[in-house]
Amino acid sequence: MKILTTVKKVVDVELNIHVESGAIVEDGLQYVINAWDENAVEAAVVLKENNGAETTLVSLGGGDMTDIIRKCYAMGIDNGIHVDDPALEKADSSVYAKVLQKVYETGEYDLIITGKQAQDTDSGQTGIMLAEYLSIPCVSNVIEIQVVDDGNIKVSRLGDAGTEIVEVALPAVVTVSDSINEPRLPAMRGIMMAKKKKIETTDLAGLGTSYDEVGGNALKSEVVEFMKSETRQAGQKFEGDAAELAVKVVDLLANEAKVL
Amino acid sequence: MAKILVVADIKQGVLKGSTAELLSKAKALGAETAVVAIGSNIESLVPELVSAGSDTQYIADDAGLELFSAGPFATCVVEAANQFDADLVWFGFSESGKAAAPRVAARMDIACATEIIDVNLDNGIEITRPAIANKVLQKVKVNTDKLVAVVRAGAFEADESVSGSENVVKLPAPEADLKAVIKELLSDASGEIDLADADIVVSIGRGAKDQAGVDLVKGLASDLGAGFGSSRAMVDGGFMAHNKQVGQTGKIVAPTLYMAFGISGAIQHLAGMNGSKVILAVNKDPEAPIFNVADYGIVGDLFEVVPVLREEIKKVRG
Numbered sequence: 001m002k003i004l005t006t007v008k009k010v011v012d013v014e015l016n017i018h019v020e021s022g023a024i025v026e027d028g029l030q031y032v033i034n035a036w037d038e039n040a041v042e043a044a045v046v047l048k049e050n051n052g053a054e055t056t057l058v059s060l061g062g063g064d065m066t067d068i069i070r071k072c073y074a075m076g077i078d079n080g081i082h083v084d085d086p087a088l089e090k091a092d093s094s095v096y097a098k099v100l101q102k103v104y105e106t107g108e109y110d111l112i113i114t115g116k117q118a119q120d121t122d123s124g125q126t127g128i129m130l131a132e133y134l135s136i137p138c139v140s141n142v143i144e145i146q147v148v149d150d151g152n153i154k155v156s157r158l159g160d161a162g163t164e165i166v167e168v169a170l171p172a173v174v175t176v177s178d179s180i181n182e183p184r185l186p187a188m189r190g191i192m193m194a195k196k197k198k199i200e201t202t203d204l205a206g207l208g209t210s211y212d213e214v215g216g217n218a219l220k221s222e223v224v225e226f227m228k229s230e231t232r233q234a235g236q237k238f239e240g241d242a243a244e245l246a247v248k249v250v251d252l253l254a255n256e257a258k259v260l
Numbered sequence: 261m262a263k264i265l266v267v268a269d270i271k272q273g274v275l276k277g278s279t280a281e282l283l284s285k286a287k288a289l290g291a292e293t294a295v296v297a298i299g300s301n302i303e304s305l306v307p308e309l310v311s312a313g314s315d316t317q318y319i320a321d322d323a324g325l326e327l328f329s330a331g332p333f334a335t336c337v338v339e340a341a342n343q344f345d346a347d348l349v350w351f352g353f354s355e356s357g358k359a360a361a362p363r364v365a366a367r368m369d370i371a372c373a374t375e376i377i378d379v380n381l382d383n384g385i386e387i388t389r390p391a392i393a394n395k396v397l398q399k400v401k402v403n404t405d406k407l408v409a410v411v412r413a414g415a416f417e418a419d420e421s422v423s424g425s426e427n428v429v430k431l432p433a434p435e436a437d438l439k440a441v442i443k444e445l446l447s448d449a450s451g452e453i454d455l456a457d458a459d460i461v462v463s464i465g466r467g468a469k470d471q472a473g474v475d476l477v478k479g480l481a482s483d484l485g486a487g488f489g490s491s492r493a494m495v496d497g498g499f500m501a502h503n504k505q506v507g508q509t510g511k512i513v514a515p516t517l518y519m520a521f522g523i524s525g526a527i528q529h530l531a532g533m534n535g536s537k538v539i540l541a542v543n544k545d546p547e548a549p550i551f552n553v554a555d556y557g558i559v560g561d562l563f564e565v566v567p568v569l570r571e572e573i574k575k576v577r578g
Contacts (some may be wrong), residue, residue: 013393013527024396036509093362093372121391122508123374125362128330132366137440138330140359143502154443158502159328160271160355165444172440178509179495179502218403220371225399229390232534235555239546245558246568249540252556254576257538259460259517 001053004109008034010120022225033068036115042183045076062086073194074186085203087211093125098214102207116175131173138173265346268297278352283313285416296340300326313422322433334363335434353413365408377415394531414514458487461515465491467522507532521562525550
């Protein structure tokens with residue numbers, strides 16, 4: 001089985017984000033691997049360990065991806081492709097999906113695993129759109145993947161009415177929830193080995209396409225302004241005897257906030 | 261006049277509140293409204309769909325639609341959107357909506373936006389949505405004539421005075437997706453209050469420690485008729501089901517009152533509940549980040565606080 005995972009480099013959401021004049025202040029930001037993509041990488045490596053598979057990751061966008069790709073190598077990914085094209089900086093989900101379509105078509109993969117969304121945009125569209133463009137099945141928000149045979153997998157999806165057990169014919173796209181696994185911490189040996197591995201770098205021309213062809217010159221939507229989120233203010237905080245505080249807080253909830 | 265198609269949010273045969281919220285917003289924007297309802301044995305929902313504010317009801321009612329399958333679901337939405345010539349297609353905040361919206365957008369070759377909290381139609385289509393775990397808002401300009409969007413939980417309010425008119429259009433049953441076949445649905449425990457609908461949500465975190473802690477706080481939740489949610493820690497610990505997880509990646513809730521017990525307040529959890537009207541937090545650690553967003557905070561052990569809180573609440577609510 002050939003598995004393709006996608007890995008996005010995103011702003012670290014644990015740090016403070018400042019907005020000035022409609023834009024995010026770049027100073028002080030740090031970039032990390034998207035947490036859900038780390039779950040996707042772990043899922044691919046587990047399938048490789050249990051069922052045998054060749055695992056490839058692809059990362060899109062300009063800039064240095066060496067650190068995140070090496071991290072995934074250390075976790076057990078076999079091959080890494082960086083589609084290094086500065087034109088992708090403003091891309092929307094549809095453009096990303098069309099670039100991934102080109103990557104898929106060069107590799108004849110059986111299974112594509114992506115994170116269910118990226119931490120920077122929280123959009124959750126790319127994997128699903130990719131499947132539509134490829135006319136292959138897709139199951140999103142997956143918490144378990146089992147291999148049935150060479151041509152089929154069985155996945156568990158968290159749906160509205162409960163956990164859906166879905167049998168999927170390959171090739172297919174699966175987008176994973178963080179509930180699927182706990183990504184491993186790479187061992188030192190893996191980290192050392194990862195440093196020696198090659199990263200294949202290409203660009204849109206190398207994939208036989210252009211920014212225009214993937215819809216980059218006709219973006220379906222674009223962010224025109226960033227604003228500060230309305231932040232909540234810390235309210236009243238009480239310490240002391242539990243019984244007294246319970247009386248006080250219930251009174252406030254009932255008579256001040258009027259929500260009881 | 262803009263035309264807005266709302267995808268009815270139906271769960272186990274029941275029409276969810278988001279449908280009326282989205283239709284109310286559509287009416288407030290001066291739009292012509294339609295709803296598309298997809299499922300099995302759902303024709304009885306028509307009167308509710310009308311009173312929720314729809315002027316046309318597209319109904320895809322077929323035994324094959326009983327269990328959710330994103331492909332056929334999207335087919336029905338696209339069919340309704342084309343027949344109605346919708347400018348905007350809105351999904352409520354549900355897993356079905358999140359799975360179907362990008363498919364609809366790809367098939368119609370139009371823009372898609374998820375988790376929108378506002379929309380402006382004065383000059384083309386412009387939407388507002390949170391990003392980066394709710395830390396910023398972004399204004400997004402839509403460059404296509406039409407937009408598919410998933411509306412974030414709690415973004416719009418239902419207006420009781422809104423109503424629609426009955427004009428039922430039946431849709432053909434879509435082809436089943438033979439490449440992704442749902443074999444089984446492990447149903448969520450029935451009789452439990454849906455987190456998305458609950459007026460009050462009571463959630464637990466690591467501070468609840470074990471099953472005894474879970475049961476204790478669950479008692480308070482049932483006293484209040486509240487939804488019972490969880491932070492990721494208690495899900496990973498095996499104490500709470502996946503579908504109870506409140507947060508950026510789980511359920512996003514915006515109840516009137518959110519009560520957090522033993523939850524420290526990781527950024528991912530806050531992103532799922534900081535739209536709540538009033539937040540009460542109980543935590544042993546006075547420095548827990550949850551207190552930065554809580555309207556009322558009690559620094560203390562939930563095992564001591566919850567029993568007395570239950571007593572007091574019973575007195576107040578009678």
